[in-house]
Amino acid sequence: MDRFDNLYDVTESAQVRFLGFISENARYDFGIVFTHRFYGKPLVVCMQTGQSTILNSQDSMDSQLLRKVFRLRNDEEAEELTCFFRENLPSLLLEGNEY
Template identity: 35%
Template sequence: MTERFYLYDDVEDTKTRYVSFMGESQRFDLAIMSTTRYYGKKLVLDMQSNRFAIIGEDDLDEPNYLERTFKLDEEDGKELREFLYEVIL
């Protein structure tokens, strides 16, 4: 076996917020991680769909970003976006 080549191998304490809320048609169970990585963006994990993304204000402003990333319809994407604006900013 060859020696493993690491690009990086760091350990960091993070702050994680677990939040669950009910939208009009869908429940959201999220883990939102704050870290010194990702240039101030948050790592958002949707535990219902097993999807995640690194999200900042610029991503929330991008049309259909959340809908594509988390496989949501327009209404559910709007609800998630409104919530994340409160958390990310």
């Protein structure tokens, strides 16, 4: 490819929160990057597998989405993460016109 069309090139100081917890079924380690990008939805990274997605608390209500994105073994693990993210992710989107 001779030329690239630059869509964006933004440097931002973002707040990052690292959370680790254990349940009866599994251990979880996540990094949550709070940014002004992605319409205010944080970037959630599984520190064990490197799987990531943008997610807010409403999105996290979809346990099947969580199971697919984070490659969980069963529905029980997905439900655990649904409860965890509901409490640890913002519910409202930030204002912004980044796109």
